[in-house]
Amino acid sequence: MAPLSAQAGTPDKVADAPAGNWVDRHAPAFLRPFLRLSRADRPIGGWLLMWPCWWSAALVALHHGAASQALWHLFLFLVGAFVMRGAGCTLNDIVDRDIDGQVERTRLRPIPSGQVSTKAAVAWLGLQGLVGLVVLLQFNAFAIGLGIASLAVVAVYPFMKRITSWPQAVLGLAFSWGALMGWATVTASLALPAVLLFIGSVLWVIAYDTIYACQDKEDDAIVGVRSTALLFGERVRPAVGAFYAGCVVLIALALALNDASPLSFLGLAGFAIHLAWQVMRFDHRDGALCLEVFRSNRNAGAILFAGLVADCLWQWAF
Template sequence: MTKGVQLVGDMPVGGWVDRVLPERLLPYARLMRLDRPIGWWLLLWPTWWSTALAADATTAGWPNPLLLVLFLIGAVAMRGAGCTYNDIVDREFDARVARTAQRPIPSGAVSVTQAKVFLVLQGLVGLAVLLSLNGFAIVVGLLSLPLVFAYPFMKRVTYWPQAWLGLTFTYGALVGWAAVRGDLDWAPLALYAGGLFWTLHYDTIYAHQDKEDDLIVGVKSSALALGRRTRPALLLFVTAFMGLTALAGLLAEVHWVFFPMLALPAGHLFWQVLTVDIDDGADCLAKFKSNRMTGWLLFAAIIAGTASPG
């Protein structure tokens, strides 16, 4: 953890958010997890991958920088909105667990009404980003809303809420391609399917931090479902992710250099599988956060495949 930063429950205190923002805004920054950027990175990457994969001769095979900036803004806003919505729905569960009891809503720092207003404001930012895209991309983006609204309830009904999160968090793989090409094709669909397995991988690792608390409050997760079978399951998830990503590159007809470069994100992911300690919450969190590097490595491979001549 960064020097000077302490944890109150699961919330970092003393970081840059505390130093920069006025005190009255801090509960809202914590509500949207502004001090924990890994969430919006994981939401952003499928969108950036797809934008890069769809790049064509009009940008010399490089991703459109304006779209990258727009998707960055949208990812921060919509990840914040998702966390706010999740905390509204889960406020009674959060109040019963020491790790989450000091979150803004259960602690009383933000009322439910204030949280709902804040949710709408963040949603409007995301909507503004979406409306800046072409008409087809707007429709594709709006079709993700049922997935978003249903997600917080999945852990009440299935041991695989991580799969539903995959459908939701990886949806940008469709939006990015649609924003560039104005259509959908098999390549972004393969990338979307691969991203589902990537989410299963990283969020199962993350869920192992929470398995004791999940048992206390009576919610479900893939960590509880898999138990000691987690490592072979992670191996399966990573293999499926990389295989479907390679298929996406093949369908998009990228340069051959893309395929050997896939060894970089694949190696990083297999390192996570082989070294993660599912009984060590700190290690699980570190491995989970390291998926930002997975994103960068795959992004570089895709750009190499689309921007290389020949």
């Protein structure tokens, strides 16, 4: 199957980008392919990478650090998450450029469609990596080393779909690393609450990325790409439910060990209800619905964060 660019010229958008997104409407024409390469037209990944960072920053702020420090770290994590998500997507598209041209949902991406050359993509990757490094260098030495260690996971992830049915687990490690970083930036160390939050976040990522992968099951099977969506097959709904349940239990343990108040647990309860709603709603045979449910995890993450922030404000006030 040839890339669509060979059949119908250069595309002006990708298949799964929201209609009327800011890149299509406002970005300069020469910059649009690079912003699409970074998924700036689909910012959901930036939010999902950011939430574990913000959860951890709020969790550690309950008993360590000041409000001004917490706000500064939240800003740095916001910038870092969106920049490094863009860098990760760019690396993924460089590695997967041949596969993407054979999958319906991804064949219009900038590299397989011919909008961006591989060399230009590598240069764009380097620029984003440089911005991410500037953000990382704002933290203490322990956090800097921890952040550098995450690059090993980021580097191997694009290859995992070729060798294992669990690439979602590797993505979980990469997307949950912020749960360790948020704690480390304040204490220059790690503790059990941060580790439990990290593992719980990994389970969250496995579940929501399994939902996401259900969109591509047929094409993935044809081109030989593996995923948990294919692995679980018709049992994907209970599998996703089990991962979400494990996520909630582990985060509850993290909160308990950190002496969180009922406000944090109220946020966790809202988070759990949202995840249960996702499990009940999604249908692995409906690609559009899978994408909608996957994107709703931005709201799920915000609910948990709101509870943690309320807890911080309460404890700082009293």
